[in-house]
Amino acid sequence: MRHAQAGGTLLELLVVVSLIATAGALFWRLEPLGTRLAMQAAATTLAQDLRTAQARSLGERDPDRAHGVSAPVGSDRYAVVVRSGGTVVPLRPRVLPPGVRITFARFGGTNSSTVLFTGVSWFGAPSGGGTVTLARGAVRICVRVMPATGRTRITRSGCP
Numbered sequence: 001m002r003h004a005q006a007g008g009t010l011l012e013l014l015v016v017v018s019l020i021a022t023a024g025a026l027f028w029r030l031e032p033l034g035t036r037l038a039m040q041a042a043a044t045t046l047a048q049d050l051r052t053a054q055a056r057s058l059g060e061r062d063p064d065r066a067h068g069v070s071a072p073v074g075s076d077r078y079a080v081v082v083r084s085g086g087t088v089v090p091l092r093p094r095v096l097p098p099g100v101r102i103t104f105a106r107f108g109g110t111n112s113s114t115v116l117f118t119g120v121s122w123f124g125a126p127s128g129g130g131t132v133t134l135a136r137g138a139v140r141i142c143v144r145v146m147p148a149t150g151r152t153r154i155t156r157s158g159c160p
Contacts, residue, residue, distance in 0.1 A: 038099070054067070057119040072102065076101055078096075081114065103133050
């Protein structure tokens, strides 16, 4: 008569170990995916706010009023702003996703971290264009405003 043996075979053990290793590899890859998605969401929101500011300034065509975005370096937030006369007033503060920071912001060739669109130029564009770099860990993404046209682009290459 045979006795029932407790335990599993070597093949069953290998299958379990391979399943655990596969699950571990998937979870290890999800963190960078989460970082990339958070960065892409932040950059898309910033680019959309820049486009909205440009559209508002083109719609108003008021030389004494400008719409734009202020992005202070080192911060985890930026603000949609309006300049009326000589005063810049923040309208809508935006908070970036956790861990995302503004590491570089320069517009018009100066150290200014604020870009303003006026409706008096042909495309409502700032004269010098500019860049905002968002970073989380080693991941960087840039939102660029092209000079003369004001076209807004999101890129991962050449970020300052």
